[in-house]
Amino acid sequence: MGIAADVKAALVAxxxxxxxxxxxxxxxxxxxxxxxxxxxxxxxxxxxxxEEIAAIARLCHTHGxxxxxxxxxxxxxxxxxxxxxxxxxxxxxxxRILEIDEENLLAVVQPNVLTGELQDAVESRGLFYPPDPxxxxxxxxxxxxxxxxxxxxxxxxxxxxxxxxALQAVLPTGEIIRTGSKAVKNVVGYDLTQLLVGxxxxxxxxxxxxxxxxxxxxxxxxxxxxFVDVGAAVRGVTALLAARVVPATIELVDAGSLQAVExxxxxxxxxxxxxxMLLIEVDGVPGGVAEEVALVDEACQxxxxxxVQRAATEAEREAxxxxxxxxxxxxxASAPRKINHDVSVPRGRVPQLFELLARLExxxxxxxxxxxHAGDGNIHVxxxxxxxxxxxxxxxxxxxxxxxxxxxxxxxxxxxxxGIGFAKAKYLSLELAPEVIALMRRVKAAFDPNGIxxxxxxxx
Amino acid sequence: MGIAADVKAALVAxxxxxxxxxxxxxxxxxxxxxxxxxxxxxxxxxxxxxEEIAAIARLCHTHGxxxxxxxxxxxxxxxxxxxxxxxxxxxxxxxRILEIDEENLLAVVQPNVLTGELQDAVESRGLFYPPDPxxxxxxxxxxxxxxxxxxxxxxxxxxxxxxxxALQAVLPTGEIIRTGSKAVKNVVGYDLTQLLVGxxxxxxxxxxxxxxxxxxxxxxxxxxxxFVDVGAAVRGVTALLAARVVPATIELVDAGSLQAVExxxxxxxxxxxxxxMLLIEVDGVPGGVAEEVALVDEACQxxxxxxVQRAATEAEREAxxxxxxxxxxxxxASAPRKINHDVSVPRGRVPQLFELLARLExxxxxxxxxxxHAGDGNIHVxxxxxxxxxxxxxxxxxxxxxxxxxxxxxxxxxxxxxGIGFAKAKYLSLELAPEVIALMRRVKAAFDPNGIxxxxxxxx
Numbered sequence: 072m073g074i075a076a077d078v079k080a081a082l083v084a085x086x087x088x089x090x091x092x093x094x095x096x097x098x099x100x101x102x103x104x105x106x107x108x109x110x111x112x113x114x115x116x117x118x119x120x121x122e123e124i125a126a127i128a129r130l131c132h133t134h135g136x137x138x139x140x141x142x143x144x145x146x147x148x149x150x151x152x153x154x155x156x157x158x159x160x161x162x163x164x165x166x167r168i169l170e171i172d173e174e175n176l177l178a179v180v181q182p183n184v185l186t187g188e189l190q191d192a193v194e195s196r197g198l199f200y201p202p203d204p205x206x207x208x209x210x211x212x213x214x215x216x217x218x219x220x221x222x223x224x225x226x227x228x229x230x231x232x233x234x235x236x237a238l239q240a241v242l243p244t245g246e247i248i249r250t251g252s253k254a255v256k257n258v259v260g261y262d263l264t265q266l267l268v269g270x271x272x273x274x275x276x277x278x279x280x281x282x283x284x285x286x287x288x289x290x291x292x293x294x295x296x297x298f299v300d301v302g303a304a305v306r307g308v309t310a311l312l313a314a315r316v317v318p319a320t321i322e323l324v325d326a327g328s329l330q331a332v333e334x335x336x337x338x339x340x341x342x343x344x345x346x347x348m349l350l351i352e353v354d355g356v357p358g359g360v361a362e363e364v365a366l367v368d369e370a371c372q373x374x375x376x377x378x379v380q381r382a383a384t385e386a387e388r389e390a391x392x393x394x395x396x397x398x399x400x401x402x403x404a405s406a407p408r409k410i411n412h413d414v415s416v417p418r419g420r421v422p423q424l425f426e427l428l429a430r431l432e433x434x435x436x437x438x439x440x441x442x443x444h445a446g447d448g449n450i451h452v453x454x455x456x457x458x459x460x461x462x463x464x465x466x467x468x469x470x471x472x473x474x475x476x477x478x479x480x481x482x483x484x485x486x487x488x489x490g491i492g493f494a495k496a497k498y499l500s501l502e503l504a505p506e507v508i509a510l511m512r513r514v515k516a517a518f519d520p521n522g523i524x525x526x527x528x529x530x531x
Numbered sequence: 532m533g534i535a536a537d538v539k540a541a542l543v544a545x546x547x548x549x550x551x552x553x554x555x556x557x558x559x560x561x562x563x564x565x566x567x568x569x570x571x572x573x574x575x576x577x578x579x580x581x582e583e584i585a586a587i588a589r590l591c592h593t594h595g596x597x598x599x600x601x602x603x604x605x606x607x608x609x610x611x612x613x614x615x616x617x618x619x620x621x622x623x624x625x626x627r628i629l630e631i632d633e634e635n636l637l638a639v640v641q642p643n644v645l646t647g648e649l650q651d652a653v654e655s656r657g658l659f660y661p662p663d664p665x666x667x668x669x670x671x672x673x674x675x676x677x678x679x680x681x682x683x684x685x686x687x688x689x690x691x692x693x694x695x696x697a698l699q700a701v702l703p704t705g706e707i708i709r710t711g712s713k714a715v716k717n718v719v720g721y722d723l724t725q726l727l728v729g730x731x732x733x734x735x736x737x738x739x740x741x742x743x744x745x746x747x748x749x750x751x752x753x754x755x756x757x758f759v760d761v762g763a764a765v766r767g768v769t770a771l772l773a774a775r776v777v778p779a780t781i782e783l784v785d786a787g788s789l790q791a792v793e794x795x796x797x798x799x800x801x802x803x804x805x806x807x808m809l810l811i812e813v814d815g816v817p818g819g820v821a822e823e824v825a826l827v828d829e830a831c832q833x834x835x836x837x838x839v840q841r842a843a844t845e846a847e848r849e850a851x852x853x854x855x856x857x858x859x860x861x862x863x864a865s866a867p868r869k870i871n872h873d874v875s876v877p878r879g880r881v882p883q884l885f886e887l888l889a890r891l892e893x894x895x896x897x898x899x900x901x902x903x904h905a906g907d908g909n910i911h912v913x914x915x916x917x918x919x920x921x922x923x924x925x926x927x928x929x930x931x932x933x934x935x936x937x938x939x940x941x942x943x944x945x946x947x948x949x950g951i952g953f954a955k956a957k958y959l960s961l962e963l964a965p966e967v968i969a970l971m972r973r974v975k976a977a978f979d980p981n982g983i984x985x986x987x988x989x990x991x
Binding site: 309 | 877950
């Protein structure tokens with residue numbers, strides 16, 4: 072549809088010509104995320120101040136121009152991608168750590184600070200920001216908050232949501248607001264901070280984030296436990312939680328993923344005959360860690376582990392984590408396209424989830440390797456397909472539909488980390504009842520009466 | 532104003548005559564909470580099913596009848612108390628624990644299950660529900676969720692918010708909805724679950740709550756550290772957090788509160804010359820606890836503790852906690868009226884908060900003992916007054932106003948645990964900007980277009 076010339080002129084004037092682009096390259100470059108789909112915006116704006124963003128929002132609100140906010144563009148569901156043209160607002164100039172307050176255990180950051188960047192900065196002071204999405208070296212904290220990013224450590228430390236104390240944000244109608252406070256406990260009015268976390272850029276534009284930090288656990292120990300199959304591995308997880316241990320991470324890797332990563336790394340990662348692997352890390356004070364390591368070993372043995380190996384050196388620990396981190400890349404290299412679905416089920420039902428995956432593999436003749444966060448039942452299911460094979464793509468579509476139906480039947484969720492964006496919008500009604508979706512739309516309208524902010528996301 | 536006869540008849544019919552009351556006794560009995568203020572409802576309804584609640588909501592919505600939901604009535608800000616008559620909906624018949632799922636570490640409860648009741652039930656199975664408001668023996672989980680209750684253990688384990696996974700609720704318009712899921716990680720759509728937590732009964736009627744549980748820490752150790760003044764005590768807190776210890780509780784008691792509790796218990800609680808006391812509990816696996824006890828001791832000594840005493844037996848531990856739990860009663864017995872304000876500041880600013888309290892005591896000639904959760908900066912400030920002394924009440928009003936202004940100036944919050952209700956509504960704008968309040972009102976309208984649910988709360 073495009074933007075009327077006079078409106079476009081006003082939008083460009085809001086940031087200055089040097090910070091506005093409408094060349095095809097820019098529109099394409101800012102037009103997709105890790106999902107590699109999307110439609111280019113009509114205009115890319117790169118604001119430098121909150122006031123500029125407020126001016127842009129007011130113009131888009133007044134003239135009904137779609138407005139999409141983009142951070143680092145590492146999302147998997149198209150949350151930061153335009154689908155109806157309009158303005159693409161890049162937060163790239165909001166990239167500063169504004170404050171690290173050691174006494175009050177908090178940090179104030181601009182949204183485009185990278186997750187790993189903040190972690191390095193606080194860990195050098197003995198503090199800790201736990202959320203660790205696999206993309207942490209490339210993903211921006213604004214996007215982490217917008218999608219409520221998780222990661223391996225969520226089983227012990229919770230997801231991004233737990234660490235967001237306060238926000239500065241611009242409403243789609245142009246007001247600049249502040250929510251929450253620097254006090255850890257705050258029950259004044261509705262918790263708009265928590266409502267904005269995970270709202271996928273559809274309610275407000277985040278411009279400043281205050282994050283809670285915790286003391287860095289002094290020591291950590293990493294163990295790899297191998298099992299004959301996923302069922303045995305999950306019995307290990309149940310046994311160690313029954314032993315009252317809460318590891319910092321409990322990562323599960325299935326046989327297919329394991330083979331892919333061994334091919335990719337050109338080395339053996341687990342003994343032959345391994346049908347599933349757990350990567351377990353415990354952390355805390357030395358005495359506690361020693362004790363927990365013993366309990367983890369005992370729990371895995373009691374579940375019939377083939378082998379339990381503890382990393383004795385930092386190099387060995389690195390080697391274990393290298394395999395976990397290489398999973399996505401290894402799988403991506405194993406087929407023309409990897410469709411990644413981050414489904415989530417009650418932890419004890421992970422075995423049923425894997426039974427479902429085995430059935431889908433058989434019935435739809437697909438390779439579906441899976442791995443993920445066994446401790447909280449959040450599993451990354453990968454449909455390995457060739458986009459040029461129409462029949463295979465159709466079978467993958469059917470498999471995805473049955474996967475999401477099965478997950479909801481297990482009282483789980485169709486997304487544990489990545490959000491809905493536009494990629495999963497057509498599945499929303501599998502999990503949410505019509506009256507709940509209607510209520511969410513009324514909440515959306517309370518923030519964005521003209522529906523200009525990130526349109527076409529969450530629901531179709 | 533009263534309820535039209537035909538509407539009242541329909542409302543009574545919805546629950547059956549045996550579960551409806553309009554006698555003066557019932558209207559009074561259901562008309563106040565721990566704040567001891569409020570106006571009686573016109574009609575008290577005691578429903579037994581979700582469908583009955585939905586029918587009541589539809590009637591109140593259609594005919595514009597105020598509808599107030601009441602749990603155990605232990606709130607401090609009038610959240611469960613009618614102020615405009617109408618219907619008082621008592622949840623007392625929703626008092627069952629529906630499910631304790633040990634494998635998936637969750638519990639499903641009806642809202643009027645008492646907090647302590649759930650804790651006993653899960654701890655007998657080696658599980659743990661951490662939120663521990665002082666009222667836990669009397670307060671209902673529905674109220675805990677509606678107000679986002681905290682407690683001493685929040686410093687390590689977080690408040691009620693962290694444990695609410697899913698809700699069944701009735702909208703003021705009569706729809707029965709479910710939010711969240713039994714999966715720990717769920718980012719599908721807006722987080723309505725978190726929005727309802729702390730919404731003070733103004734957005735929806737909670738009818739079923741799914742709570743996350745954690746493994747019960749196998750051992751705990753309790754220490755009492757005494758200091759010459761609050762400043763030294765808070766230096767102790769900073770030192771132990773700097774030592775990377777996160778105790779399960781860090782409770783602070785000031786001199787005035789200490790004297791009151793010693794009078795009340797008729798025994799000495801701390802050595803003479805004590806100006807402030809910390810009650811610290813660490814928990815976890817034995818090895819970790821032993822190590823943390825040593826670190827806590829060291830940290831308190833380094834901050835100049837007068838004495839650090841560890842409870843060697845369960846009886847000694849009980850004695851230490853008896854003093855902490857007796858605080859509220861001891862203070863209540865020390866003056867005709869105790870006005871309790873649960874203000875919250877960034878932890879490092881607790882000393883400035885106590886400086887402010889000292890100034891308010893001097894300038895307004897009031898006794899203002901304070902105690903609370905030093906670890907997260909959430910302090911219970913008690914204005915001790917005689918309601919029959921008009922001049923003293925006026926001075927207390929002025930002191931409260933200056934207290935809240937001071938707390939906001941310290942980047943804190945006017946309520947860390949108790950909520951706003953109607954008691955603090957006139958102070959809301961000290962903390963929240965007009966555009967934020969306007970946004971909250973639009974969110975309220977998205978749930979409750981006719982404004983029938985718990986009117987007169989949060990804002991005036």
